Amino acid sequence: MFTLKKIGILTSGGDSQGMNSAIRSVVKTGINNGFEMIGIKRGYKGLMENDFSKLELKDVGDILYRGGTFLQSARSEEFKTEHGQLKAINNLKKAEIDYLVVIGGDGSYRGADALGKRGIKTYGLPGTIDNDIPLTDYTIGFDTTLNVVTDAIGNLRDTMSSHERVSVIEVMGRNAGDIALQAGISSGVDAILIPELEWDITKVSNRLKHGFEEGKTHSIVMVAEGAGKAEDIATLIREHTDLDTRSTVLGHIQRGGTPSAFDRIFTSRMGHEVINLIKQDISGVALGMEKNKITYHTFDEIFKSKDVFDKKLYEIFEDLV
Structure with missing residues (x-):
């Protein structure tokens, strides 16, 4: 008797807008290509605790526009x-799960790679708002986060x-x-402080x-958390200039909100492609986008590569100030 091959899917690490869209694409494409889809709740923690449930088309029918991940996520030291x-x-x-699709960042990829080296056929989709996964131009949620932050800056500019x-x-x-x-x-800010540059x-x-x-009636300084704390930098600016300076930490609001059209299309393309790779029996890889094409690389290739800082873009900013 013919048995459907099973694909497991989980989200791990910090959530990002577009994860639900990615789940939807993998599940719908998988079912329409004859696979049985299994959702794994709470990432690797749920994987160890056997928190599995079969996913049908109806389960992902209305999640395209929702932020976060309906499969939930959790970190696990165990x-x-x-x-x-x-x-x-x-x-x-x-559970007779033949393939495992993992949506997450670097730590999630390392978990998938560890399972792959023990014989599990694994696949990665880059789910992190930080856009810090090598060998892909974008990560899931990055574009949406840019829009969230840009809107927040516009609101702050009014009161500043x-x-x-x-x-x-x-x-x-x-x-x-x-x-x-x-x-x-x-957003047309006046200074940008990032960890890649002193x-x-x-x-x-x-x-x-x-x-x-x-x-000028206001100024805005943008700082990445890895370059310093907003409160400390605001204090230094006050000491150097005597200007009324306030700090704002946007925090987890950056992870929220409905995914942008770009993130929805990006994740739809990757979800479709990961099923194609499964059908070709190609595994141990992570997908991404390079020059507007969906590509894939082995986990080892990604770990050995460095996320390339776009120095040219920073030079453009300096000429726009």
Whole structure:
């Protein structure tokens, strides 16, 4: 008797807008190509705890526009151990799951790779708002986050202008400044501080002071969390300029909201392609987008590569200030 092959899917690490859209694409494409789809709740934690449920078309019918992940996510220290990984593998085999699709960032990819080296056929989709996965131009949720941050800056600009203030805005990006750089350019801010480049508080302060002397009624400094704390930087600017300076940390609001059209289309393309790779029996790979084409690389290739900072884009910003 013919048995449908089963594909498991989970989301791991921090959530990002578009994860639901990615789940929808994988599930719908999988079912329409004859696979049985199994949702795994709460990431690798749920994988170890056997928190599985069959997914039908109706289960993903209205999640395209929803932020977050309806499969939920959780971090697990136990899964990093050999014992935890063997427990997960045993659950996959008991459930007769043949393939595992993991949506998440670097840590999630390393988990998928660990399972792959133990014989599980695994696949990665880049789910992180930080846009810090190598060998892909975009990650799931990054475009939506840019829009969220840009809107927030627009709202802050209104009140900063009313009170002739400097606003220091801290966004996510512990090791990568893509959110700060790109949202900063789209918002016309006056300074961008990112972890990839050294910055000089005297230079930043002089630029802001000069702007007010030339008639500006407000200024905005964008800082990625990996480059410093907004409150500390605001204090330094006040000490150097005597300007009324306030700090704002956008925090987890950056992860929320309905995914942008770009993120919906991007995830739909990747979800469709991962099923094609499964049908070709290609595994141990993660997907992404390069030059508007959906591509894939092995996990080892991604781990050995470095996320390339777009220095040219920063030079463009400097010429626009």
